[in-house]
Every structure is written in C-alpha cells, then in structure tokens.
Amino acid sequence: MTESVTTTATAGTGTGRPFLELKDLQVHFPTDDGLVKAVNGLSFTLERGKTLGIVGESGSGKSVSSLAIMGLQKGTQAQVSGEIWLDGAELVSMSVPEIRRLRGQQVAMIFQDPLSAMHPFYKIGDQLVEAYLVHNNAPKSVAKKRAIELLDRVGIPSPSKRFDDYPHQFSGGMRQRAMIAMALMCDPQLLIADEPTTALDVTVQAQILDLMMDLQKEFNSAIVIITHDLGVVAQMAQDVVVMYGGRVVESGPVRDIFYRPEMPYTWGLLGSIPRVNRGGDHRLKSIRGTPPSLINLPNGCPFQPRCDYQQYVEGHSCVAEVPELLQIGTGGHRVRCHIESEQRSRLFAEQIKPNL
Ligand SMILES: Nc1ncnc2c1ncn2[C@@H]1O[C@H](COP(=O)(O)OP(=O)(O)OP(=O)(O)O)[C@@H](O)[C@H]1O
Numbered sequence: 001m002t003e004s005v006t007t008t009a010t011a012g013t014g015t016g017r018p019f020l021e022l023k024d025l026q027v028h029f030p031t032d033d034g035l036v037k038a039v040n041g042l043s044f045t046l047e048r049g050k051t052l053g054i055v056g057e058s059g060s061g062k063s064v065s066s067l068a069i070m071g072l073q074k075g076t077q078a079q080v081s082g083e084i085w086l087d088g089a090e091l092v093s094m095s096v097p098e099i100r101r102l103r104g105q106q107v108a109m110i111f112q113d114p115l116s117a118m119h120p121f122y123k124i125g126d127q128l129v130e131a132y133l134v135h136n137n138a139p140k141s142v143a144k145k146r147a148i149e150l151l152d153r154v155g156i157p158s159p160s161k162r163f164d165d166y167p168h169q170f171s172g173g174m175r176q177r178a179m180i181a182m183a184l185m186c187d188p189q190l191l192i193a194d195e196p197t198t199a200l201d202v203t204v205q206a207q208i209l210d211l212m213m214d215l216q217k218e219f220n221s222a223i224v225i226i227t228h229d230l231g232v233v234a235q236m237a238q239d240v241v242v243m244y245g246g247r248v249v250e251s252g253p254v255r256d257i258f259y260r261p262e263m264p265y266t267w268g269l270l271g272s273i274p275r276v277n278r279g280g281d282h283r284l285k286s287i288r289g290t291p292p293s294l295i296n297l298p299n300g301c302p303f304q305p306r307c308d309y310q311q312y313v314e315g316h317s318c319v320a321e322v323p324e325l326l327q328i329g330t331g332g333h334r335v336r337c338h339i340e341s342e343q344r345s346r347l348f349a350e351q352i353k354p355n356l
C-alpha cells in the first residue's frame with residue numbers, strides 16, 4: 001500500500017524529487033519473541049526550509065523511523081526496506097561509509113537526551129571540534145572558532161570559557177543547546193529533532209524552539225520534529241504526520257490536523273493536550289487502552305480495539321481490513337479510517353470539538 005504526505009511547498013531539487021522523500025519505509029526487528037514490526041509503510045515528503053512534525057504515542061515508531069533516516073540501523077539486526085531519498089540520493093541502499101559521510105554533514109540529529117550524543121569524558125568544545133573535523137579538511141583553529149561561534153549562537157554565556165567544560169558541568173538546558181550547536185557544526189540541510197525539549201522546563205523549551213526556527217531561517221534547512229507535544233507541532237511545523245502502530249493514520253497541513261481532524265486517534269491526541277484555560281469539567285482525557293502489539297499486528301484498523309466510534313461502520317471492516325490512507329479534498333489531508341468522511345466531520349463537529 002502506498003501512502004504519501006506532501007508538504008505545501010514543492011520547490012524540489014535539481015533532480016525533480018522533493019528534498020526528503022520517504023517511500024513505504026519498513027523497519028522490522030527479529031527478536032526471540034517474533035518479528036517486531038516497528039514501522040510498516042511510512043511515506044512523506046519534506047522540502048528545504050520547512051518543518052514536518054511527527055506525533056504519536058510511545059512505541060508508535062517515531063524514533064525508529066528517524067534512526068533509519070540517519071542510517072543508524074545499518075549493520076544491526078534491523079530489517080530496513082523501502083526508499084529514503086535525500087537530495088537525490090537513496091539512503092536505504094547506501095553503504096555504511098557513504099552514509100557516515102552524510103551523517104553530521106548533510107543530516108544531523110538532536111536526541112532527547114544530550115548525554116546519549118555526547119561523551120561524558122570529553123570536553124564539550126572538543127566534541128564540537130571533532131564533529132567538524134570528521135567532515136572538513138580544515139585546521140583545528142578554524143573548527144574551534146566555529147565551535148565558539150555556535151556555542152554563542154545557541155546562547156551559552158562566555159562560550160570561549162565554557163568550551164573547556166565537560167558535559168556534566170552544563171545544566172540540562174545548556175547541554176541541549178550544546179548538542180544543537182554540535183548538530184549544526186557542518187550546516188546540515190536536514191535536522192532531525194527527536195523530542196528535543198521534552199526534558200526541559202517550559203521557558204528553556206520555548207527558547208530552544210525559537211532558536212531552531214531562527215537557525216532554520218538562516219540555513220534554510222529542513223526539520224523533522226518528533227514530539228508528544230501537539231503544542232510544539234503547532235508552533236514549529238507546517239505539516240504533521242500522526243503515527244500509530246508504525247503506520248501513518250492521519251497526515252496533512254497543521255491547520256487540517258488541528259481544526260478538521262478526522263481520525264478518532266487524532267481526536268484522542270487532541271483531547272489529551274493540557275490547556276491552562278480548560279475550565280469547569282473539561283478534564284484532560286487520556287486515550288483508553290494500550291497500543292497494539294507490534295509482533296501480532298491486528299488484521300483490521302490498528303486503532304480498532306481502542307476506538308469508540310466503530311458503530312458508525314457497517315459490517316466488520318474495522319476488525320477485518322486495514323483502512324487505506326485516503327486523501328480528503330485537495331490540500332494534502334489524508335486519513336486512514338473506515339468511517340465515511342462526512343460522518344467523521346459530523347462526529348468531530350458535534351461530539352469532539354465542543355469538548356476540546
Ligand atoms: N532494536 C530493537 N529491537 C526490537 N524492538 C525495537 C528495537 N528498537 C525499537 N523497538 C521497538 O519498536 C517500537 C517503536 O519504538 P520507537 O522507539 O520508534 O517508539 P517511539 O514512537 O519513538 O516512542 P517514544 O515516544 O516512547 O519515544 C517499540 O515497540 C520498540 O520497543
């Protein structure tokens with residue numbers, strides 16, 4: 001089954017392809033318990049200068065997908081198939097040395113936990129310098145100058161002094177900034193940010209998101225931001241992919257996902273956003289039940305066991321068939337659900353929206 005999300009801009013590259021294009025990406029892990037089907041046909045496109053948000057509950061395949069784009073599962077047990085096109089080059093079939101050259105230079109990643117990307121025993125500055133020298137044949141002094149400039153740019157005070165600090169001497173927010181600086185050392189054209197601010201308090205979170213948007217303007221980079229936080233998506237992204245059980249269940253421009261969502265799972269996600277102004281008995285609801293087993297994926301809609309709206313579908317489609325990801329209208333909004341589109345719109349307007 002082919003599914004695709006198209007960003008609003010279609011400037012394209014010299015090859016006529018979008019800057020980043022995932023086509024039917026699958027990532028499966030053989031384990032003692034069986035094959036874990038973590039990603040089952042993920043497709044989307046992203047242009048330079050644009051941001052795509054990927055949202056979904058824990059275990060929906062967000063990080064596994066981003067590691068695949070970085071080529072970090074190569075040489076492991078993971079079975080990766082499908083196509084990942086970046087600026088005209090296909091990454092799934094690329095060799096390890098080739099993808100290593102790309103990583104850090106053309107593509108960089110910001111991880112949720114900066115300590116996982118930084119070595120605890122090396123000075124922050126030296127790690128930034130190293131990130132530059134791996135890809136650039138330049139004197140160390142040039143790399144050091146750039147590292148200090150970037151530390152300054154991400155808001156580290158007295159950067160030439162802090163250059164010699166070890167990761168544990170930085171606060172959590174500063175480490176996150178330093179990791180962003182490290183990711184930017186080689187001006188990557190694609191930045192993948194996996195929960196970049198989840199561990200941080202809201203003030204620092206807002207500063208870091210602003211910083212990423214400033215840097216994006218400056219470098220015209222494409223950003224994939226992975227988050228549990230729909231507020232972050234609203235602020236940063238133009239397009240959204242909602243993942244469930246390793247599949248896209250709804251995708252499209254931010255305004256469609258927030259104002260005209262049609263998938264009951266997306267309704268659940270929207271209903272679980274904390275809001276300061278939610279008064280009275282408008283309580284925060286979590287989605288009942290648990291995500292599907294990725295070893296024994298359901299035959300029908302992956303969300304069926306948790307869906308409260310199956311009575312709107314005649315027959316047994318919800319349990320028997322995986323719904324296709326179908327386009328609604330012409331704006332790139334796609335939904336995977338057996339309920340008829342008009343009925344979904346009505347349900348959203350009458351039952352969901354008044355409670356959001
Ligand atoms: N190496 C592996 N071997 C087996 N299963 C794995 C492996 N890596 C990931 N998985 C499984 O793949 C599924 C998707 O994981 P992933 O880390 O992508 O989730 P996620 O959407 O990023 O969740 P979170 O929001 O918690 O970060 C999970 O069920 C996870 O246990």
Ligand SMILES: [Mg+2]
Pocket residue numbers: 062063064194
């Ligand atoms: Mg994750």
